[in-house]
Amino acid sequence: MRALAGRRNVLALAGLVLLVLPALANPYILYVANMALIYVILAVGLNVLLGYAGQFAFANAALFGIGAYATGLLQVRLGLSFWIAFPAAVVVTTLIGLVVALPALRLSGLYLALVTLAFAQLTQWLMLNWERVTFGAGGFKVPPLTFGPLPAALGLYYLSLVLAGLLVGGAWNTVRSGIGRALVAVRDSEVAAEALAIDLARYKAIAFSISALYAGVAGGLYSAILSFVAPEGFDLFQMVVQFSMVVVGGLGSVWGSVLGAGLLVTLQEALRAFKGGQEIAFGLVLMVCIVFLPDGIISLVKRRARGWEEPLRAPDRRA
């Protein structure tokens, strides 16, 4: 049983279930699964920045929003097709993420958190008030997607599945390489990293652009699944949701983020009927995890089943 629950088997099974899910599930379940895939992309990208590179930044919700707005606005304002608007939006989001990385080259800890928080608020403000471009508080509708003969929801689901698979795999490979070690080195001791020929600016920029790229992809998919873009989805609660996924799953663990995002999206949907229930449940889960499972749910899996080892460890909580 313990050997059967190894990572390879579980991933193969999960992949298979996700592939055939549209044939088994009703449209609602398919929608929830699609949302989970989008949040998996977000959480994995954020974990590279937060868990591996140790950069305490609050920009991810805003970048997610920028990805969604750019994908939508390029279609609505410039009449581009989704297939051009989406990749272009990802590029734009990644570049903006790199700009956000600039203060990180000089600031760390609390100061970086504050600067990125200011960036998030500024982005919110622009979405709300730059009405000539963003349509303001009411948001705007995005033209529905078409996937040839496939129903739109099904096409979008498979697009999300392929992208999530590629991005999770890419992140997993990246953290297993010298890049992953360099990121953790920057997190654990900047001065020692530099003494080992690791260029701090380069690796901070890599971490920020990975998280921004992932947020851009997730944002584009999000705008398509809702066919609607509005500011409120990208506020501070969105940031709390993403932080929770990373922390509940396990900081510094790619598979932990996959797990955390899947679990919390499910929880969020299960509590949709209870007003205020989502916020309370998120707060509770986050607290319980920090107190009793500080290395996240993935640490339970690693203890109970074989074959879930990952290189590198979560940041030291005492440091």
Add this chain to the structure above:
Amino acid sequence: MGGAPARPGPSSVSRLVVRDVAIAFGGVVALDGVDLELGAAEIRGVIGPNGAGKTTLLNVICGINPPDRGEITLDALPLVGLKPSVIAAHGLGRTFQATQLFRGMTVLENVMTGLHGRLDEGVLGAVFRSRRLCDAEAQAAARAREVLAFVGMEKFEERLATELSFGQQRVIEIARALISEPRVLLLDEPAVGLSLNRIVEVDSLMRRIRDERGVSILLIEHVIRLVMDVSDRITVLSHGRKIAEGRPEAIRIDAAVIEAYLGKDLHAGSPAP
């Protein structure tokens, strides 16, 4: 530079040359025109009372604090103005007074990280985990094991760095600096807080690094017995200036050195040790 003749040392080739280096922090002069030439495969001890500028000298050499004036060259390559990571890539390794192992890594991963400047993986190779990358990773792990065996720590490769004793962490840090085959190694108080047995081990490790790997070592140390025993030559700093330089036997009886450590009055009243 005016054609100053090369000074004779243990070796005629100087690897690391520090010339007239000065730095002040907010008006406090930490180094005031220090010269130092480190020969090939030489162990140079740097001693001096607290506040003499020893650690500042290391930080200036490795690029953390650029000097206000002066020149530093490593095998004739000027280092002043380069970033610490670039200087490290040119073959300068160092350890820290307060050990700076990466807490989220195993011993093996820590040492492999030391190979960063030599590892040619590329972002795309990493993302797609290319054949070339897998080979490079396997080679890096093999080299890390080789260096761990050299320092006698191969048993601990899977342990988290933070689970090891203070002295073991020190040695791992030296291994991490050694794996990239630096030409010059700066050691900042490797023996502080170690037991006598451990100090003897650090002593013989330094000799083996010099003799078997041909690395020049600049050693800052408060444990005078270790410095006297292991150094080929010793440089003595006091108040940011070099007050003496020479073989350990000569330094031991140098009047200026004794004065710097013990004070003038004390020295006047007592014979040299």
